[in-house]
Amino acid sequence: MLVACTCKAYADITMFGDVALGMLRMMGHREKTVPGAILAEDVPAALDRLKRAVETAKAAAPHDASESRGDDSDEPPVSLAHRALPLIELLTAAARQKVDVMWK
Numbered sequence: 001m002l003v004a005c006t007c008k009a010y011a012d013i014t015m016f017g018d019v020a021l022g023m024l025r026m027m028g029h030r031e032k033t034v035p036g037a038i039l040a041e042d043v044p045a046a047l048d049r050l051k052r053a054v055e056t057a058k059a060a061a062p063h064d065a066s067e068s069r070g071d072d073s074d075e076p077p078v079s080l081a082h083r084a085l086p087l088i089e090l091l092t093a094a095a096r097q098k099v100d101v102m103w104k
Contacts, residue, residue, distance in 0.1 A: 003034055004104055009097035010090040019083055020103065026053035027091075035104040040094070043101055047091040054084050 001017030015023070021032055027046035029036065038046050057080045094101045 001034075005087060005090055005101060006103070007090060007094040007101045008099045010093035013086040013090055015083070015087070023050060023084060023087055024103070026050050035102065037100055037102040040098045040100050043091055043095045043099075046101075047088065047095055050084060050088060050091065054081050054088075057081070 002014050003017050003020035004012050004014045005020070006012045017034070021034075024036070027038070027050045029038070029046070061079065091101065
C-alpha cells in the first residue's frame, strides 16, 4: 500500500503504507485510517510531535546500524530522519500557510 500526503502549500508526497502509518502515529493520529486529514489549526502540534519523535529515534539509534540490521547487505539503512524529512517539510509549509493536510 502507498499513502499520498497532500496540502495546498506543498507538492504531494508518497510513502510506503507502513512508514506512513508509523509517522501518522508519531504525529498523534492514533487511528489507522486512510484516508484521513489534519485540520490547519492542528498541523503545528502534529509537526512538533513528529519532530520530537524523530529526535528521540535519532538518540536511540545504534551507533553501528549495520550490526543491528542482521543481514549482509551493502546498502545502508534509511534512517527515520531521512524518511520523515519530506513530511516535515510538507507540514512546515502547511503550518506556515495555515492549510489542512490530507492523506489517501
